[in-house]
Amino acid sequence: xxxxxxxxxxxxxxxxxxxxxxxxxxxxxxxxxxxxxxxxxxxxxxxxxxxxxxxxxxxxxxxxxxxxxxxxxxxxxxxxxxxxxxxxxxxxxx
Amino acid sequence: xxxxxxxxxxxxxxxxxxxxxxxxxxxxxxxxxxxxxxxxxxxxxxxxxxxxxxxxxxxxxxxxxxxxxxxxxxxxxxxxxxxxxxxxxxxxxxxxxxxxxxxxxxxxxxxxxxxxxxxxxxxxxxxxxxxxxxxxxxxxxxxxxxxxxxxxxxxxxxxxxxxxxxxxxxxxxxxxxxxxxxx
Numbered sequence: 001x002x003x004x005x006x007x008x009x010x011x012x013x014x015x016x017x018x019x020x021x022x023x024x025x026x027x028x029x030x031x032x033x034x035x036x037x038x039x040x041x042x043x044x045x046x047x048x049x050x051x052x053x054x055x056x057x058x059x060x061x062x063x064x065x066x067x068x069x070x071x072x073x074x075x076x077x078x079x080x081x082x083x084x085x086x087x088x089x090x091x092x093x094x
Numbered sequence: 095x096x097x098x099x100x101x102x103x104x105x106x107x108x109x110x111x112x113x114x115x116x117x118x119x120x121x122x123x124x125x126x127x128x129x130x131x132x133x134x135x136x137x138x139x140x141x142x143x144x145x146x147x148x149x150x151x152x153x154x155x156x157x158x159x160x161x162x163x164x165x166x167x168x169x170x171x172x173x174x175x176x177x178x179x180x181x182x183x184x185x186x187x188x189x190x191x192x193x194x195x196x197x198x199x200x201x202x203x204x205x206x207x208x209x210x211x212x213x214x215x216x217x218x219x220x221x222x223x224x225x226x227x228x229x230x231x232x233x234x235x236x237x238x239x240x241x242x243x244x245x246x247x248x249x250x251x252x253x254x255x256x257x258x259x260x261x262x263x264x265x266x267x268x269x270x271x272x273x274x275x276x277x
Contacts, residue, residue, distance in 0.1 A: 017130040024119070024126035031119040032195070 012086040019079030026072035033065035096198070098128035098135075100145035104198070107145075107161025117194040151203050152219055152226075152262065153186065153273070162200040164190075178276050183211040184269065187240035207241035208262075208269055215245045217265055225258035226265040 010018075038058035045051045080091035096104060105124035108117055132139050147159040155168025171186065179186055189205040196202070206219040214231030218241075227247055234243035249257050259265035262273065 011133070014130070014133045017126070017133040021123075021126040021130050024123040027119045028116075028123050031116040034115075 012083045013092075016079045016083045016091055019075050023072040023076040023079075026068050026075070030065045030068035030072065033061050033068065035059075035061040035065075096145055096147070097142065098131040099140040099142035101125070101128040101131075102139065102141040103143065104145040104161045106141065107163070108194070108200075111161075111163070112194050114194055120194060147198070149202060152206060154188075154203070157203070159201060162198070164201050175276055179272075182272050182275070184272050185209050185211075185239035186273075187238075189241075208266075208273075209235065209239035209241065210269070211239055214239055214243060215241055216269060217262065223258055225260055226262060227256060227258065228265055 035058035038054045038061065042051045042054035042058065045054070083089075083091040101124045105121040105128070108124070109121035111117070129139060144160050149157045149159070151157055153169065154171055157164060157168070158166040171188070176186070185208070187207040187209075188203060189207065191199055191202050191204050194200055202221070204221050206217075207215055208217040209215040209229075209231070214233065214235030215229045216231075218227045218229055219225070220227065228249075229245045230248045232244040232246075235245075236242050247256055261270070263270040
């Protein structure tokens, strides 16, 4: 479950849009986790063993990005479910 | 501040111009902000035709952006002005924000560097302070008179705080006099 606080007086649409905004913020955060530099350096190692080190670091950054993206998807999916439960309609597309 | 409709237009232009993960994520963020603003206001989502942002910079004057793209400068600083400057032994370099991670600040001017053929970098304008600093070059500027090589701020070494000047005239009257003949 996500930790999003839901205001009971808020309309389901506003709650959904708030959750989508939070998900979008997390996607921007995930985009900052860019492992491209590590992959490039791994292809041009300047000392023996640097390739392994860079690939390891790239793996860490990739998993951070995957985790953040998954959090964003979860927040959005939960909000869409909540919207459907409250209104009986599918959540509007962005 | 952009309206929700303008944010949507900005997102549209950003997503169409740049296919990088960061640009697409930022476009998504702008759309999400616009959607929330519309939902709070209880209005239907709309997309504006333009999303103009105006900025005022030294030398260039008023600059107009549309969707993170510079579309107009009050005082264009291009080929002929640069050539005239170089003939007078002066070089001006503009440092722009090109990273899409800058979001709404993309393509904004970050710094202006002014240097002379003899001395190298002499003046720097910074967006954060909006003021000018005097510089002293170590002499290794090479062909890049405006911002090449190593330099430090022109102030007593014991003084910790920077000395800022509001205008080029206050910071370096001789450079201001040369620039006045060009602009």
